[in-house]
Amino acid sequence: MSTLIKASGVTKQFGSKLALDNVSFEINKGPPVALVGPNGAGKTTLFSLMCGYTFPSSGVLMLMGQRPGNAHLFGKLTALPQDAQLDPRFSIIHQLTFYGQLQGLSKLRAKKESARVLELVGLGDAANQRPKDLSHGMRKRVTISQALIGKPQIVMLDEATAGLDPVHAREVRELISALSNEATFILSSHDLSELERLCGQVLHLDNGKLTEHSALSQSTNNQGFVTLRLSQQYDDAEKVFSSLPSVRHVHKSQAKEYVIEYVKSDEAFDIQLLQCCHLQGWHYQQLINGHTLENQIFHKG
């Protein structure tokens, strides 16, 4: 598996504030990678470093063997930077065509490519409009479309679905999912369930420090986890689940939600658990095989 991005001991300081603290990670070509963390954790700083918008105070960051900002990355790495806007005075197609030309396409091809990416985000009809004439959500989709021009190998989207209505957010997620065979997406979002659906590798930043997770929980050979979300609060649920023969530990992760650790056996544990709920007359909302990303990050106990 080829390494696309490699960070070694990357530190970024803004005056006395440490935005990134000795961050090291590798991103390989493959399924989308999530970058999560609370506000001010350093996500946008890490994005900015990878895009070459700003520079690390120390450490080394390499993208496809090149330093960020190197001309060899043009067209191979694209991004949706947070809050960045197109020029409000020019039509969208004009600006996207310009970007396509800078990526090495002829004017004609750049124009066709611009029309194609606008179609991808459902804005084919808005090509000749200016960004200032569009709604916030449409502007966001236009800025996503510029990141899809050409054949990028890495696409970084910072808060791509923030500010989009649920329908368009879903369309963007589907688009990312559909294109994830062609490019490696790096996504930052506060919507953990969205990232869970899309991503394999998860980089979690908190106070500038990085930890790595898998969107799928880790099960070992002889123990497993399930996360059960009940439809309402049942007082003795924890006790009942604990009494099941293969259950090792039950943890109430949040209201109506339980993380159940069990010993693997020949019998399917999830069937046992659902039968137990049925016998108790309890309704469940969701059964997840493993830990949710949210629980991995915020409820480590």
Next chain:
Amino acid sequence: MQLNTKRLVNIALFELVRLFLTKTGLLAVAVFSICWLLVLRYGIAEAVNLLSSPDFSQFIDYIFGAAGLSKLLTWPEAELAIYWLIAVYSFPIFCLFLCTDQTVGDRQRGTLRFLSLRATRLEIILGRFVGQVLILITLLLITLLATLAMLAYREPSLFFPGLLHSFLLLGYLVVAVMPFIALMSFINTFARSARLAFVVAILFFAGGNIIIGLLAWQMPVLEVLNYIFPGYQLADLAAQDAGLMLSIGLPLIQTMLLLIFAERVFARSSL
């Protein structure tokens, strides 16, 4: 240092489009055209009448002589002489207005972030600079052609000599405005808005002149510092008294140094 000519040309041409295909750009061109129409009609045309009037010839000789501009009176193309006098001072100042927003607006809006993933910072700085130079060449050409038209209307036989002379003047004027554009390129790398960029430029000229004046008063040798100011040669250039080094060499060196500073600052700044 990575520089791709094709990308640079694309960026420069996009600047031209900014002026001629956007409403604000067209508005600027319209205001510019109206101002120059007034200059041509009430400035140049009237001045030419005065210059060619025998009643005022002695007075004009005295005034131009006192101002060191006697050489201009020898030009048969009087329209071009007056045009030159107005253009050589007004275009550099106009440049400061026109070039206030080379990169600063795009940086504030985040548009530079899209651009910097497709072009090096050197290409962006140089591309924008070249784009502004192209805009100024276009505007200079428009005004020169209008002046030539007036000249041909008054004296058709002067059209072809005037045309050749115009190309020479165009060359001098383009070189004269280049350091002003480069200065704005440099200021744009650290200013936080186009308005602030203009204020910084004014402070640079006003404050800088005062400071160097005071320093030179204490140590006359420091008068040499005046060479850092774009336009230092304009008075000599206007009077056609500047040698090649002063009229061409100095502004080109200033331009080059300012662009190097601009690239260095821009390459190190966060977008």
